[in-house]
Amino acid sequence: MITQPARLTWIYALWGALLGLGLAGIVWAPASWLAWGITQASQGQIQWQDARGTVWSGSAQLVLTGGTESRDAQALPSRLQWTLTPRWADLHIQWNANCCMTEPAKWHIKAGWSTWQIQASDHTSTWPAALLTGLGAPWNTLQPDGQLQLNTQGLQLQWAEGRMQLKGQAQLQLQNMSTRLSASQPIGSYLLQLRGSPEGTPTPSLQLSSQQGPLLLNGEGQWVGARLRFKGEASAQAGHEQALNNLLNILGRRQGARSLISLG
Numbered sequence: 001m002i003t004q005p006a007r008l009t010w011i012y013a014l015w016g017a018l019l020g021l022g023l024a025g026i027v028w029a030p031a032s033w034l035a036w037g038i039t040q041a042s043q044g045q046i047q048w049q050d051a052r053g054t055v056w057s058g059s060a061q062l063v064l065t066g067g068t069e070s071r072d073a074q075a076l077p078s079r080l081q082w083t084l085t086p087r088w089a090d091l092h093i094q095w096n097a098n099c100c101m102t103e104p105a106k107w108h109i110k111a112g113w114s115t116w117q118i119q120a121s122d123h124t125s126t127w128p129a130a131l132l133t134g135l136g137a138p139w140n141t142l143q144p145d146g147q148l149q150l151n152t153q154g155l156q157l158q159w160a161e162g163r164m165q166l167k168g169q170a171q172l173q174l175q176n177m178s179t180r181l182s183a184s185q186p187i188g189s190y191l192l193q194l195r196g197s198p199e200g201t202p203t204p205s206l207q208l209s210s211q212q213g214p215l216l217l218n219g220e221g222q223w224v225g226a227r228l229r230f231k232g233e234a235s236a237q238a239g240h241e242q243a244l245n246n247l248l249n250i251l252g253r254r255q256g257a258r259s260l261i262s263l264g
Helices: 004-027 031-041 129-135 245-251
Strands: 046-053 057-065 073-075 080-087 090-097 105-112 115-120 123-128 145-160 163-178 188-195 205-212 215-224 227-236 253-255 258-263
Touching (some): 031 046, 057 129, 129 145, 188 215, 227 245
Antiparallel strands (some): 090 105, 145 163, 188 205, 205 215, 215 227, 227 258
């Protein structure tokens, strides 16, 4: 006959074993779990394939696709590595891609009472524009090529009571861009700037400008809530109108020699 103290000992031992297994499952959770979450959250457009390691420290092959039913797919030239370090109400993220970064990027995510904050370290990285073709239309038609240099300075996103505030800035330099829709190659280099404010703003501005090349692009807009409102135009330098005609038809609504671009 099992006595009451012996029965309690077995119960405590069972709970201890289950707790230990649970903690081990968290600590050694496979990287494939995180990869699955990324795929679901992005509706299949961002995929971490061949994930290795754990949720907390691992690597995967980054692939952009047009979605779960799309045949378009483009992989990053090298694997993506990450490290997650959880702390009380904080999460430190460090990630790197040898093809595109000279040093790891660092993000700090902090959770508060009905607030979230993401702080990105000042960082510069360079990505192949051809990666965008994996996202499907219109990128698979444009077939862009060139380099995308991303630079962040004091970038911080904060959500409080359903509202977003942005501090700092990010700029994307589109360098020596080309497309199969143009007989003139390259079509040019451009600068896309996202600007917040020192104290944070719910309506960060977006500005597009041309730096060089026969295709001229310019425009401006704002993020309002979760929507981007942007208006711009595209045109060709003198002597390049015929070579860029097909591309201008794709970029927006034609109005004479210009193509009007409107989002949101």
